[in-house]
Amino acid sequence: MHYKxxxxxxxxxxxxxxxxxxxxxxxxxVRRIIQKSLRIQTLQPKEVAVLxxxxxxxxxxxxxxxxxxIKRKVYDNRIVTFAPLxxxxxxxxxxxxxxxxxxxxxxxxxxxxxxxxxxxxEILAGxxxxxxxxxxxxxxxxxxxxxxxxxxxxxYQVKVKKEKGFNRIRRVNVNAAxxxxxxxxKIKEAGIGxxxxxxxxxxxxxYAKVHPxxxxxxxxxxxLYCMHRAFEAGIDDVAIGALFGLYDWRFxxxxxxxxxxxxxxxxxxxxxxxxxxxxxxxxQNTPFIQETKYKVSDEDFLKLITVIRLAVPYTGMIVxxxxxxxxxxxxxxxGCTQTDASTKIGIGAYSENDxxxxxxxxxxxxGDTRSLDELVRDLAKKGIITSFCTAGYRCxxxxxxxxxxxxxxxxxxxxxxxxxxxxxxxxxDFASEETKKIAEGVxxxxxxxxxxxxxxVYPPKLVALLDDYYKKIRKGERDLYV
Ligand code: SAM
Ligand code: SF4
Numbered sequence: 187m188h189y190k191x192x193x194x195x196x197x198x199x200x201x202x203x204x205x206x207x208x209x210x211x212x213x214x215x216v217r218r219i220i221q222k223s224l225r226i227q228t229l230q231p232k233e234v235a236v237l238x239x240x241x242x243x244x245x246x247x248x249x250x251x252x253x254x255x256i257k258r259k260v261y262d263n264r265i266v267t268f269a270p271l272x273x274x275x276x277x278x279x280x281x282x283x284x285x286x287x288x289x290x291x292x293x294x295x296x297x298x299x300x301x302x303x304x305x306x307x308e309i310l311a312g313x314x315x316x317x318x319x320x321x322x323x324x325x326x327x328x329x330x331x332x333x334x335x336x337x338x339x340x341x342y343q344v345k346v347k348k349e350k351g352f353n354r355i356r357r358v359n360v361n362a363a364x365x366x367x368x369x370x371x372k373i374k375e376a377g378i379g380x381x382x383x384x385x386x387x388x389x390x391x392x393y394a395k396v397h398p399x400x401x402x403x404x405x406x407x408x409x410l411y412c413m414h415r416a417f418e419a420g421i422d423d424v425a426i427g428a429l430f431g432l433y434d435w436r437f438x439x440x441x442x443x444x445x446x447x448x449x450x451x452x453x454x455x456x457x458x459x460x461x462x463x464x465x466x467x468x469x470q471n472t473p474f475i476q477e478t479k480y481k482v483s484d485e486d487f488l489k490l491i492t493v494i495r496l497a498v499p500y501t502g503m504i505v506x507x508x509x510x511x512x513x514x515x516x517x518x519x520x521g522c523t524q525t526d527a528s529t530k531i532g533i534g535a536y537s538e539n540d541x542x543x544x545x546x547x548x549x550x551x552x553g554d555t556r557s558l559d560e561l562v563r564d565l566a567k568k569g570i571i572t573s574f575c576t577a578g579y580r581c582x583x584x585x586x587x588x589x590x591x592x593x594x595x596x597x598x599x600x601x602x603x604x605x606x607x608x609x610x611x612x613x614x615d616f617a618s619e620e621t622k623k624i625a626e627g628v629x630x631x632x633x634x635x636x637x638x639x640x641x642x643v644y645p646p647k648l649v650a651l652l653d654d655y656y657k658k659i660r661k662g663e664r665d666l667y668v
Contacts, residue, residue, distance in 0.1 A: 388441025422585025
C-alpha cells in the first residue's frame with residue numbers, strides 16, 4: 187500500500203493559516219466556489235476556508251440553497267434510515283466526553299450475549315421494520331474483533347416472519363475502534379457494510395488532551411490512518427466524522443476536508459461514503475461537556491452542514507437522533523441523506539418495554555426519540571420518501587463504482603426505484619394506518635415522476651422491472667431490488 191502511517195496529512199498550522207488568509211472573501215469568489223460544488227466536484231481546502239469565512243447573510247442563503255440543490259441532484263428527495271445497536275459499553279479508554287469512559291464508575295457495564303444480539307435484532311427488524319443497522323462497541327478485550335464479527339453474523343441470521351412476507355437486517359455498518367488490517371479483514375469477511383470511525387477532533391493538541399496518555403485512543407495517527415487500513419483490508423465503504431464541540435468547528439470542517447482529499451488521492455478517487463458531524467451531548471457524570479468552550483450553536487451547526495454539503499457534494503451525510511426534532515428537520519432539508527429512528531442507545535434497550543432514556547447505561551442523552559413510524563410520516567408530509575434500500579453494496583455498487591455513479595447523478599436512478607420498492611415493503615409490513623394514508627401519496631408521486639421521465643432518465647427495462655417487482659411485493663415477495 188502506498189501510504190506511511192508515520193506521515194500526517196493534517197497540518198494544524200497550515201489549516202489556521204488558510205482560515206486566516208481567506209477572511210473577507212469576495213462575493214465573486216464565493217459564487218465561483220458554489221458553482222464548482224454544483225458541478226459535483228470536491229472542493230480544495232482553500233475553497234472550504236473561503237466558505238467558512240463568509241459573513242454576509244445573503245451569501246449564506248445562496249450557499250444553503252445550493253446545498254439543497256446538490257442534495258436533490260445527487261440524492262433526490264430520499265432519506266435513508268437506520269438504527270444504532272449498541273452491543274457493549276465496556277471500554278479501556280478514557281475519552282473526557284464519553285459516558286462509557288473507564289473512569290465513569292456510575293456507568294453500568296454490560297455486553298450483549300449473541301442471543302441477546304439476536305433478540306435486539308428481532309425487535310429492530312420484526313417490530314420496527316429496520317433493514318439497516320450500525321453496531322457500536324466500546325474498545326475492550328471483551329468486545330474484540332471476534333466478538334464484533336460474531337455479532338455481525340448473528341444479526342444477518344435473524345429472519346422474522348411477517349403477515350405477508352418476512353424481514354431481516356440487510357446491511358450492518360460498524361462503528362468500532364480503529365483496527366489492524368488483519369482484524370478488518372475478519373469483519374469484512376463477516377459482511378460489514380460501511381466501516382465508520384470518527385477522528386473526534388483533528389486538532390492534535392486537543393486530541394491528546396481529551397484522549398489521555400496511557401490509553402489506546404491517545405494515538406492520533408493510528409486513528410487517522412484506520413480508513414487507509416480498511417481499504418487495504420478490502421473495505422471500500424468508509425465513513426468519517428468529527429465530534430463537534432471539542433475544538434473550533436471551522437477547524438474541524440477543514441480537517442474533514444483534508445481527510446476526504448487524502449482518501450480520494452490515495453484510493454483512486456474514492457472518498458468517504460458518509461461524513462458525520464455529531465455534536466457533543468450531555469452524558470451522566472461527564473462534566474467536561476458543560477466545561478468545553480467550543481460548544482457549537484444551532485446556527486453554526488447548520489452552517490457547518492451547509493459547508494460540508496458543498497465541500498464534498500457526492501458524500502452521504504448523517505444527522506442522528508442526538509439532535510432535537512427541530513434541528514434534525516432543518517439538517518435534513520439542508521442536505522443530509524441519512525438519519526436514525528426509534529433510536530435507543532442503552533445496552534439491551536430495544537428488548538425493554540419502556541421508552542425511557544437510561545443515563546446509567548447510555549453513552550449520552552438523545553435529543554429526538556421519534557419512532558420510525560413517526561419519522562416516516564413526518565417526512566412523507568413534506569413529500570420526502572424514506573428509503574430502506576440496501577441494494578448498493580449487495581450489487582457491488584460500492585467504493586469507486588458508487589462514487590462515480592453519484593458524481594454523475596446516475597445513482598439516483600437505481601436508488602429511486604429501490605426506495606419505492608423498499609418503502610412499499612415497509613408500508614405493507616410496519617406502517618400505522620395514519621402513516622400509510624400520507625405515504626401512499628408519496629409513492630404515487632414517485633411512480634408518476636418515473637413514468638414522466640421515461641425513457642429520458644429511466645430506461646424502460648428498469649421501469650418494467652419496477653412494475654413487476656412492485657406487484658410481487660404487494661403479494662408478499664420481499665427483498666427485490668435493481
Ligand atoms: N469506542 C469506539 C470509538 O471511540 O471509536 C466507538 C465509538 S463511540 C461508542 C461512538 C461515537 O460517539 C464516538 O466516536 C464519538 O464521536 C461519539 N460520542 C462519544 N461521546 C459523545 C457525547 N457525549 N455526545 C455525542 N457523541 C458522543
Ligand atoms: Fe470508549 Fe469510544 Fe467512549 Fe472513547 S468514545 S470512551 S473509546 S466508547
